[in-house]
Amino acid sequence: MRAATAPVRNVFADTGEGFDRCAERRDDVDWITAQIASPDSRCILLDDAGQAVVNAERSHLQWFAPSQLQALIEQQMPLFLGCAEGRSHFAVLGPALAEAPLWWEPGSQRMGLREAGQQLPAFEASLFAYAKALQQWQRDTRYCPQCAAPLKLQASGHRLACSRQACGKSHFPRTDAAIIVIVDYQGACLLGRQAHWEAGRYSTLAGFVEPGESLEDAVRREVAEEAGVLVGPVQYHSSQPWPMPASLMLGFSATALDPQIRLRDGELDDARWFTPAQLVEELAAGRLHLSSPVSISYRLIADWLRRRTGQELDELPGAR
Structure with missing residues (x-):
């Protein structure tokens, strides 16, 4: 990558x-x-x-x-x-x-x-x-998954050890890897929304990495599962620790092979392609709401818009 x-x-x-x-x-x-x-x-x-x-x-x-x-x-x-x-x-x-x-x-x-x-x-x-x-x-980690005995804190808070001498298994902080991606097709980006979100809120697509799966394959699978869009080239962007409760967000940009959206039941409520002009117009009109500037999703959209038009997302009405 x-x-x-x-x-x-x-x-x-x-x-x-x-x-x-x-x-x-x-x-x-x-x-x-x-x-x-x-x-x-x-x-x-x-x-x-x-x-x-x-x-x-x-x-x-x-x-x-x-x-x-x-x-x-x-x-x-x-x-x-x-x-x-x-x-x-x-x-x-x-x-x-x-x-x-x-x-x-x-x-x-x-x-x-x-x-x-x-x-x-x-x-x-x-x-x-x-x-x-x-x-x-x-x-969240109070008892040993191996034998169910209580755990005791070690290594200045960075390791938990089983209190049962016959077991003695060590446990370390958990981090769940999740991909988050801005997908581009001929100058438009793909954003989706979940049904429980406020009206007009859209974000980049994301999902957890599964066992035995590469990050690139996770990007392609999640986009296909959530929006039915087939993805080709995948490029790493940056990462963000997200301890809510224990994720590491791995950001990517990707290129779609075709623009057809095929929503599946139980995934997204809606997904749309936004050109830079549409993004700017919808934000200014208050019809589009993005994720918080704290999130890597906001950064992915901001960097995509900068590359496409030279515009700064932070300076657009309605972006923050």
């Missing part, structure tokens, strides 16, 4: 070049303990609903020294995320922050991940997504 040039990185996918996950340090108990004790380390705080604590202006994560969250750290191992700017970063999970005393500064608030993707700096939104993915995995 040849990667298409993308002008900016996707939301939740930009921790920056200076961020090091330091995977080799996760099992170093002495080093991790020293980092938790260090006043230079900082933590983000997530509540039981997967929201992060942010400042009063909702413009940045609320950063904590580990000592400020000692009561929570004594209850549950903090999740080591990595190092940046010479300091270690952790995530601390609060079991029920809605009813708990306020450890944070007056005026601080809680924010969901989708909103964070639009409002927080790229590094902070990406770190939040990283922490939430670990939180969700730990919440």
Whole structure:
């Protein structure tokens, strides 16, 4: 696959070049303990609903020294995320922050991940997504699939081990691969809508990769299943972690072999080809609504429109 040039990185996918996950340090108990004790380390705080604590202006994560969250750290191992700017970063999970005393500064608030993707700096939104993915995995993985014994947390939150000595199987965070694709045919792009979406909302087509399937074959299968359109060349675009709850979105562009749409029962409510002119007109009239700018779907459409016409999707009336 040849990667298409993308002008900016996707939301939740930009921790920056200076961020090091330091995977080799996760099992170093002495080093991790020293980092938790260090006043230079900082933590983000997530509540039981997967929201992060942010400042009063909702413009940045609320950063904590580990000592400020000692009561929570004594209850549950903090999740080591990595190092940046010479300091270690952790995530601390609060079991029920809605009813708990306020450890944070007056005026601080809680924010969901989708909103964070639009409002927080790229590094902070990406770190939040990283922490939430670990939180969700730990919440969903309580018992060993091998023998049903309880699991215990290891590797600073990155591994779960079976507590039954005779089993001892290790389990690691789950990531589900899903393709998402903008399909082009002679200058028009294919967008579809699901029946439960708001009126006028259309998006690029997407679906999960199946066992034993290549990414390119997944693109062709999903487009054929959802819209009945046959796809030829497939080109990789970019990827986006999407911890809602545990997906990795793999973005592609593809070329259709013919424009005929054949909808199948149970897949899409509608699918249409949009030329750039139709896309611009429908957005301006309020008849077309796209996915959130947080999503890779929006990026795929934006890059397609830029290549076709030089127009910026962000600047079009109705796009955001």
